[in-house]
Amino acid sequence: MAAPKSTHWALEPHTSAKHAILRRYLDAWIPILNFANYREVLYIDAFAGPGSYSGGEDGSPIIALKALAAHQPALSAIYHFHFVEEKADRAAALQVAVDRQLLSMGNPQNLRVVVHCSSFEAAYPKIKLLFPNQKLPPTFAFIDPFGWTGLPFDIVREILSFQSCEVMINFMFEEINRFLANPDQNSNFDQLFGGLNWRKCAEISDPKARNKCLHDLYGSRLSSAASFVRSFEMRNFKNSTDYYLFFATRSIDGLKKMKASMWKVDEGGAFTFSDATDTRQSVLFEQEPQFDLLRRQIVQKFAGKTVSVDQIERFVISETAFRETHFKVQILKVLEATVPPGLVVTTAKPGRKRGQFPSGTVVRFAP
Numbered sequence: 001m002a003a004p005k006s007t008h009w010a011l012e013p014h015t016s017a018k019h020a021i022l023r024r025y026l027d028a029w030i031p032i033l034n035f036a037n038y039r040e041v042l043y044i045d046a047f048a049g050p051g052s053y054s055g056g057e058d059g060s061p062i063i064a065l066k067a068l069a070a071h072q073p074a075l076s077a078i079y080h081f082h083f084v085e086e087k088a089d090r091a092a093a094l095q096v097a098v099d100r101q102l103l104s105m106g107n108p109q110n111l112r113v114v115v116h117c118s119s120f121e122a123a124y125p126k127i128k129l130l131f132p133n134q135k136l137p138p139t140f141a142f143i144d145p146f147g148w149t150g151l152p153f154d155i156v157r158e159i160l161s162f163q164s165c166e167v168m169i170n171f172m173f174e175e176i177n178r179f180l181a182n183p184d185q186n187s188n189f190d191q192l193f194g195g196l197n198w199r200k201c202a203e204i205s206d207p208k209a210r211n212k213c214l215h216d217l218y219g220s221r222l223s224s225a226a227s228f229v230r231s232f233e234m235r236n237f238k239n240s241t242d243y244y245l246f247f248a249t250r251s252i253d254g255l256k257k258m259k260a261s262m263w264k265v266d267e268g269g270a271f272t273f274s275d276a277t278d279t280r281q282s283v284l285f286e287q288e289p290q291f292d293l294l295r296r297q298i299v300q301k302f303a304g305k306t307v308s309v310d311q312i313e314r315f316v317i318s319e320t321a322f323r324e325t326h327f328k329v330q331i332l333k334v335l336e337a338t339v340p341p342g343l344v345v346t347t348a349k350p351g352r353k354r355g356q357f358p359s360g361t362v363v364r365f366a367p
Contacts, residue, residue: 051097153194233276275321
């Protein structure tokens with residue numbers, strides 16, 4: 001989508017899906033951090049927009065505030081919400097929308113909200129100053145630009161360096177790819193990727209190979225700062241890549257919750273949405289998961305090995321597109337029941353029933 005010039009613009013299906021993912025993730029993220037007894041929690045929405053669309057739909061800042069409101073008054077931590085919007089007309093509209101939402105919430109005493117009429121680069125240092133030693137508390141940063149400028153990788157890397165901090169980034173592939181060969185943008189791309197390696201991608205003429213190069217490069221940059229990185233592809237009506245959503249975290253539980261959010265997004269025919277972390281086997285988010293693919297991945301990984309169910313679960317969460325709910329009944333139970341069996345249980349708790357695989361169970365896969 002081209003960057004809009006008006007204060008408000010129409011909500012597109014891709015954006016609606018992105019917002020659905022955001023809301024579902026925040027619905028899990030907010031109470032988890034609260035119950036972990038953190039004293040302060042930070043949410044950053046960079047490139048926040050005006051707070052609503054021309055049809056009256058909520059923008060991402062209001063979606064985030066409503067997610068918080070859904071858990072009040074049980075929240076004990078202090079929540080800092082910082083919305084960053086550089087364009088003055090949109091920042092003013094956002095402030096009005098935020099004030100209206102806060103009033104409807106009763107202006108919670110444990111909520112601090114700031115609208116920055118500023119670039120993300122200028123706002124971020126000011127946000128850090130609010131915390132002791134400029135060390136961020138547990139943070140979720142939603143970074144959703146229309147292009148590629150104003151998103152230096154140095155800031156992303158720093159956010160991920162703090163404990164319990166995560167980012168979800170809209171990597172605007174279509175726009176990036178279109179301007180990649182423009183020499184006027186070299187310094188901007190240097191900042192975006194945190195180095196010069198993107199220039200190798202610019203030399204690739206084959207469109208699919210260039211797409212893979214850019215995707216894999218940005219993913220590898222995030223992987224240098226986070227323990228777990230996944231990407232999700234949005235394809236337009238021409239069936240070409242519009243953008244990638246990258247999620248980066250140091251927490252496997254965070255990854256688990258994000259994947260749960262992704263699998264609940266309704267495709268609805270308006271877009272194609274898939275896990276694209278491994279571009280060789282992109283997995284569509286459909287109502288019925290592609291269990292044949294997951295079975296092949298598990299068997300290839302563990303053939304002839306003796307492993308715990310917990311090890312298999314970690315593999316499914318961290319190295320496949322699938323969820324932790326997808327593998328016990330649909331894969332392990334089936335493998336145990338085949339003739340000859342694809343796996344046998346070697347260690348289990350007393351009373352374990354055939355076809356059940358609780359934590360602590362150990363299985364041996366057929367060669």
